[in-house]
Amino acid sequence: MGSGIGGTIRWPQLRRVVYCNVSRQRRGKPMTRMVIAVVSAVIFAVPPAAFGQQAASLASGQEQSNPPNFAPSGDVAWAPMFQSFLPPASGPGPVTDDPDHPYVTNAEAVRTGKQPTFQIADVNSPILQPWVKAELEKRKVAILAGTAGNTRAAKCWPLGVPAFLIYQVLPTYIIQTPEKVLMISTQDHQVRHIYLNQKHSEHVKPSWFGESVGYYEGDTLVVDTVGMNDQTYIDHFRTPHTDRLHVVERFHLIDDGATLEANVYVEDPGAFTTPWRAIQRYRRLERAREEYYCAENTLDPFPQDKEPIPQANKPDF
Numbered sequence: 001m002g003s004g005i006g007g008t009i010r011w012p013q014l015r016r017v018v019y020c021n022v023s024r025q026r027r028g029k030p031m032t033r034m035v036i037a038v039v040s041a042v043i044f045a046v047p048p049a050a051f052g053q054q055a056a057s058l059a060s061g062q063e064q065s066n067p068p069n070f071a072p073s074g075d076v077a078w079a080p081m082f083q084s085f086l087p088p089a090s091g092p093g094p095v096t097d098d099p100d101h102p103y104v105t106n107a108e109a110v111r112t113g114k115q116p117t118f119q120i121a122d123v124n125s126p127i128l129q130p131w132v133k134a135e136l137e138k139r140k141v142a143i144l145a146g147t148a149g150n151t152r153a154a155k156c157w158p159l160g161v162p163a164f165l166i167y168q169v170l171p172t173y174i175i176q177t178p179e180k181v182l183m184i185s186t187q188d189h190q191v192r193h194i195y196l197n198q199k200h201s202e203h204v205k206p207s208w209f210g211e212s213v214g215y216y217e218g219d220t221l222v223v224d225t226v227g228m229n230d231q232t233y234i235d236h237f238r239t240p241h242t243d244r245l246h247v248v249e250r251f252h253l254i255d256d257g258a259t260l261e262a263n264v265y266v267e268d269p270g271a272f273t274t275p276w277r278a279i280q281r282y283r284r285l286e287r288a289r290e291e292y293y294c295a296e297n298t299l300d301p302f303p304q305d306k307e308p309i310p311q312a313n314k315p316d317f
Contacts, residue, residue, distance in 0.1 A: 067216035068253055070174040070260065077171035077186070077289070078260050078282035083236060084119070085166060085264065085278035092276035094266075095239050098122045098140065118149030121237035127272045128239075135240050151236045155307045156294035158190055158208040160232025161225045161247050162264050165280040172282065173289055181214065181221065188294040194223050201227075206243050208232060220252040234266070242270030258284050 070078070083105065087093030097103050098120040109116040120143055121136040128136070143149040153159055159167055170186040181194040194212040204211045204227030214223040225247045234241055248265040260282040267275035295309050 067176070068219045068221065068251075069176070070221075070251070070253070071176060073286075075286050075288055077173050077285040077287055079171040079285050080166060080168040081281045081283055083166055083168045085162075085235060085280060088263075088277040088279060092127050092274050094276060094278040095121050095125050095127070095136075095235060095237050101140075101144070118143050119151075119236050120144075120149070121239065127274055127276050129271055129273060132240055132271050136237060139238055152233060152238065152307070153187070156188060156309050157307075158232065158310075160208055160228055161192070161210060161212070161245075162249065162266060162278070163233055163235055164190065164192060164209070165249070165262055165264065166235060170290075170292070171285055171287070181223075184289070186289060186292065188292055194221075200224070206230075210245075210247075217250075220250050223247075223249040223251070225249070234271075240271060241268045244268050244270045254281075260284070 070076075084096065084103070085094040087096070099122060101117065101120040103119045104112075104114045104117045106116050108114060120140050123133050123136045123140060125133075139149065153167060164183070164185065167185050167187055167190075173184045173186065175182040175184070179196055181196065183192040183194070185191075190209075192209050192212060194214045196213075197215055198213045200211060200213055206227055206229040208229060208231070210225045210228035212223050212225040214221055216222070226245075228241075228243065228245050228247075230241060230243045230245075232241070233239055245266070245268040250263040252261055252263075253259070254261050262280045262282070264278045264280065265275065266272070266278070295311075
């Protein structure tokens, strides 16, 4: 079957997998692998309901006759290339590493022999409101004192927007239909719903991924997201935000289709002194989609992390 925009959708073949970085039993024998556990089939976004005034950036609502095809086959996946946002060519950019404590990834540690580290933010970033700076300063002190500084995803929490873009371990799949675009993170089956040529709801109910509406502008998918709760973080530094967060993403192909670039605009007057921009890029892969567990996993690969695994008190649907 074919796939793509306006055609028959071919859903990738699923394989159910559990990874762990601790020994686990398989037919009575220990087996050690790297655990990255994931929530299976949980959706954290809500669709637009009664639509009110349309955001200015979506005022045209124009149909694009030949939009970009991010998934020419069901096995096309996009692997995030960077664990932190890249800065723009000019103007205010994202929070970056503390210059005195640069981040050393596990891969870099293997390659260079350096000690791997947790990510510590540059608390002197000019974009930070005082209370945000204070929160990042507390996290910095805790990490330097020996507290684990894992990302929130390590405990199966949904990342929200824009942090979804830097969820680096496993690839993202994109499914395009005439009415909706789905972005599915393999890591723990976190799913974003982007409703095309729609207005934002007049009264958006806050949710983990907010309400995303979008349209095609030439070769670019433009996504406007509002209505996020204040329980997620902007990045892996755990930069907090308020429920006034507004994110605009522009997705387009570069390098003859081998790379997907996301240009990100972020504004939240409650958390940042100014709007700022950032970049993420994805490398194209060809692989069947696998299903991973996280909250359902019976083993905790990060026992030193005090944060609990999320539990729902009531169903969302």
